[in-house]
Amino acid sequence: MRRVNIQEVAKEAGVSPSTVSRALNGFPGISEKTRERIVEIARKLNYRPNYRGQILTTQSTKNIGLLITDIANPFFPELVMGAEEYASKSGYTVLLGNTSESEEKETNYLDFFSRGPVDGIIISASRVSNEHIIMLAEEGLPIVVINRILEHPKISYVSTDMEKGGYLATMHLLRLGHSKIAFINGPKHSEVSQRRLEGYKKALKEAGIDYNSDLISFNVPVSESGYKEAIKLLCTGEAPTAIFTYNDVMAFGVIKAAKELGIKIPEELSVVGFDDIFFSSFTDPPLTTIKQFKEELGRMAVELLFKLMEGERESLLIEPELIIRNTTSRR
């Protein structure tokens, strides 16, 4: 692939390859004069060490693998930016694996990552099993998981407090006088979905309202799901007066459905999303939502990964925040 290698530089400088290596890597045991001469020659020849040979010897790639579920959902880009910014400060590059909600792709990327191109992995994806993650970790690969509580001696995690999020959203709606609150939830198998549902139930219980599973649905977390579920819910005789969605993008689908059905938001229907992505303040009306600190999540994941690479394990929960805009109102 690359043109000039270390041997050619060595030949040009009339020294051995190891001397070139020492010179260019700033290692001791070489005279300042030779170093300068070699550095100059290397630059002239436009020499850059071959990555493939380098990582094979050093056993370090200076790369981090970041697995995410859906790059089209703005939640993830913000997370990625947080991770990338922090990683690049330490000279690390982030290799992004986007899985488009496909379990097979998650497995493929994880397999790929585990074969050597990265020094550690951050997983922000829900399909892959804890067992699979633990297996990789036990092979010696440092792993940090995002938004998944995984207690294991070799794995760290950072997560939004999802139960708190579900609780905040539901409580907000209850306080506004709603009692029939639908929850258009995410994938059933996902831990995140389950924890938010716990928060939802907890709030209901505190308000003394019976839990009704007819108001809950589990979905692929994309806009269309929100749209379809909203149509279903709003066309029944006993339609809910408020809808809480698994994420903002799904809430956009709900808003769209309500508009098409001529149902006014927030007068006739209140909507609460989750994530607080950039576009949520631009919808009509602007979306009330539970904010996740996405950049912080990405940043902390990298920080915890670096610690893990040095043998220190540490995990943490980040509190979400209720952002009240204009899709919710008193019943």
Place this chain on the structure above:
Amino acid sequence: MRRVNIQEVAKEAGVSPSTVSRALNGFPGISEKTRERIVEIARKLNYRPNYRGQILTTQSTKNIGLLITDIANPFFPELVMGAEEYASKSGYTVLLGNTSESEEKETNYLDFFSRGPVDGIIISASRVSNEHIIMLAEEGLPIVVINRILEHPKISYVSTDMEKGGYLATMHLLRLGHSKIAFINGPKHSEVSQRRLEGYKKALKEAGIDYNSDLISFNVPVSESGYKEAIKLLCTGEAPTAIFTYNDVMAFGVIKAAKELGIKIPEELSVVGFDDIFFSSFTDPPLTTIKQFKEELGRMAVELLFKLMEGERESLLIEPELIIRNTTSRR
């Protein structure tokens, strides 16, 4: 990093490493019986070939590097998805480099990519110079550029016809009776900005309207720029009746500014964006825009890259499309 290597499998099976390699890679010259036995042992030992050793030998990484400017702008995720989907069909993984509009980061990623982790590069970023790209191409690295017309024997490109896009947007506004049309453009040095400006000028000329450079500004292509420029434009005595923006995200900024100033869209101000990202149909009012076929752009880039790796060079232009929604109306 990885636990068990090919030698251990060989030892366990009582054969040589090369036999194991043949068995696992499906190469000929090995008895079916031995192959099955080795495959079984490899699976039992949970062996997966070490990527680092493998690429050093095969000279192929099965990776593509994809350089993008701003992952937070939904234009790019859609492009990435198109690229990824097509690449993964051929067993390739996409390594994403996000540069957050920083020239230094673009250079870093390009440097990294050129040192060996990928078999080819797709560049959808504007800061890096043609010279730099050509240098890398001449080192033997297959490169495809997106939205940049770069004629060079070793480089392919795929681009939206930007001049056409600028022309379509401006012509649409002219037909609606607008004559004072501001253009909140992208980065000045960017070829894309320049080509769209050409289209804008061409439409103006055809309508017999003089070009007024006061109506043109060059900006970092993020939402805030649209907001700030709109405030500036709309607070002057001679405010334009229509604004064309470099991308949809900037148009969102314009909409926000107009709302804050109490200016009604589209009655008092028409707005046309560029890209047609997913959220543009969710704004209030839904945005009129020039659609780029983003997934197609990503898909074609990979296809052209594969061709380039086999020595065939081919480039193409994709026609954009005017999507009329509700931010434009007759003057």
Place this chain on the structure above:
DNA sequence: CTGTTAGCGCGTTCAT
């Protein structure tokens, strides 16, 4: 059909 040898491009001994 299988084993041995060599080499990808580096960094790291261990000598000198």
Place this chain on the structure above:
DNA sequence: ATGAACGCGCTAACAG
């Protein structure tokens, strides 16, 4: 302060 030899893990080329 510098060079020679070795090895990272794998596959390709050559032998048998």
